[in-house]
Amino acid sequence: MENRFAVILAAGQGTRMKSKLYKVLHPVCGKPMVQHVADEMSKLNLEKMVTIIGHGAEMVKAQLGEKSEYALQSEQLGTAHAVMQASSQLQDLDGTTIVVCGDTPLITSETMENLLSHHSETNSKATILTVKAEDPAGYGRIVRSSSGLVEKIVEHKDASAEERKIDEINTGTYCFDNKMLFETLSKVSNDNVQGEYYLPDVIEILKNEGQVxxxxxxxxxxxxLGVNDRVALSQAEKYMKxxxxxxxxxxxxxxxxxxQTYISADAEIGRDxxxxxxxxxKGNAKIGEDCEIGPNTEIKDSVIGDQTVIRQSVVHDSEIGKLVAVGPFAHIRPQSSVSDEVKIGNFVEIKKTSMGxxxxxxxxxYIGDAEIGSDVNLGCGSITVNYDGKNKALTKVEDGAFIGCNSNLIAPVTVGKGAYVAAGSTITEDVPGQALSVARARQVNKExxxxxxxxxxxxxS
Structure with missing residues (x-):
């Protein structure tokens, strides 16, 4: 297989988004648009991927990391000018380069693979990805010869009445013979209304030179679909969902x-x-088999074991085992670890806590900053008092302990194995294993x- 390279165009600010966030970083189903494109490209057996960055350059680099190399387009002077910025990394290499816009999050590796294969099979120097549109208004039309080869791309404003009837449009994704691409880019002119260098002009130049x-x-x-505003963003979200x-x-x-179900692009969910x-x-959630999730539940970056039920609850950045029951109306906050066969009931909040x-x-x-052993019963209204106004402290409740209703455990404190804490107690000292601790005022009745x-x-009166 010949060498393959890729260029992602991601330098634009996206003024029509009317946002402080740069266009290609807007999420679609929880993942930035440019990340969708890069992830799909990574499936193509590429030798090199170069992302053209400009506005928000450091943020784009932080998002993609080592998945891509980068070239800076300090001035946005058109798509041909953008690709030209990758010349130091690509121009002397033999192979095929695919160019994709970073604001096309719905493009798939399968479609790009088909485009690359067609380019190779037809011995073309340039290949355009096209599609038929029900309403092609505003798009560049693909004018083909009787043999099916591309004669030209005609922009809508320049198209004749007959050409406007053509429903095959230019998507803005291309394949090129790599060396010929960079040789031709130097011939592109900015003699147009916008004063910019356009990548489709490479197609016209190659055609005029007799290339296929x-x-x-x-x-x-x-x-x-290219996302240029919030309306298109909502359409992309709908399609991706x-x-x-x-x-x-x-x-x-x-x-x-x-x-009425929203699942991130990176989530994994087991059968049944x-x-x-x-x-x-959201995020990198991993949900096992035979679970019941919802209704009205939010799970983010968490692992959920098999046969677990989560109803009307929120789980973030945590790990939940098998056969667990959560909710309704529970909140599992970050850095919590819930073992198998645990019950987290209604209006219970845990944070940075392990439960055996x-x-x-x-x-x-409320159970925060705690280590709860196996077979522990935390009665209604149990509270770990973990914060003194400056520091968080740890509460430990060992295996088999029983914490009575409306008990406060003032951290740092340990309740030993098998111990009992009487209802209504405020525990400020360690409770030995197998002990009963009563920490409340004696009842007084005034006749x-x-x-x-x-x-x-x-x-x-």
């Missing part, structure tokens, strides 16, 4: 209402898991108090 220029037509219009949800359903996941409406799964196998916090509790109180109030 071809087009590969994809049947997926959505892959050609449908693609992701369809993938999971075809791989054995049940989505009760796909239109059921996702209820209103569920949002079989433990329970069934109602109305006839209410009657005397009423007499005093009447005498003062």
């Amino acid at each position: 220029v071809s087009a590969y037509q994809t049947d997926s219009f959505e892959e050609s 449908k693609r992701i949800n369809t993938f999971h359903m075809r791989n054995g996941v049940t989505l009760i209402d796909p239109d 898991t059921m996702i209820y409406p209103g569920t949002i799964i 196998k079989g433990s329970k916090a069934s109602h109305l509790s 006839d108090y209410v009657g005397r109180l009423s007499m005093n109030q009447n005498s003062n």
Whole structure:
């Protein structure tokens, strides 16, 4: 196989987005647009990938990291000028270069692979990715000869009435013979209204020089969608959501209402898991088999074990084991680890806490900065008092301990193995294993108090 190279055009600011965030960094299903493009390109067996950066250069580099090399376009003078910035990295290399815009998040590796194959099979010096559009207005039209070869690209404003009837459009993605691309870029002129150097002019120059220029037509219009404003961003989100949800359903996941289910591009979900409406799964979430998730649940960057049920709850940056029940209305905050067969019930919040196998916090509790052993029962209203205004401290509850309702554990403190804490206690010292700790005032009953109180109030009126 010949050498393959790629150029991603990601230097534009995207003024029509009307945003402080640079265009290609806007997320689609939780992943920045340029990351979608780079991830798909990475499947093409490339020798080198070069991303052209400009506005937000450091942020784009931080996003893509070592996945790509970079070339800076300090002035945005058009797409041909942008590709020219990669000349030091690419111009002397033999092979084929694919050029893709960083604001086309829906393009797939399959389509790019087909484009590259067509380019090679037709011995073309340039190949254009095209698609048929129901409404081609505003797009460049592909004018073909009777033999099917590309004669020219005509912009909508320059097209004749007959040419405007053509429904095959230019998507803005191209393949080139690499050396010929960079030789031809130097011939591109900026003699146009915008005073910019346009990449499609390379096609015209090659054609005029007698080189073979071809087009590969994809049947997926959505892959050609370039995101230039918030309206197009919402369209890309809709298309991507449908693609992701369809993938999971075809791989054995049940989505009760796909239109009301949002799953990130990087999420993994096991077979026979059921996702209820209103569920949002973000980031690198990994959900096991035979789970029930939702309704109205948010999971982000977390691992969920098999046969776990999470209802109307939030789980962020945590790990949950098998056969766990979470919710309704629970909040699992970052850096928490929940072992198998645990119950985290309604209105329970845990943060930076590990819970051992079989433990329970069934109602109305806050457990933060804690190590909870196995088979521990945290009664309704149990609180780890972990913050003194300056520092966080650790609470330990060892295996088999029982914490009564409305108990405060003032960290740092340890409740030993098998110990009992009486309901309503405020524990400030360690509790030995197998001990009963009672830390509350003795009950005092004042007989006839209410009657005397009423007499005093009447005498003062």
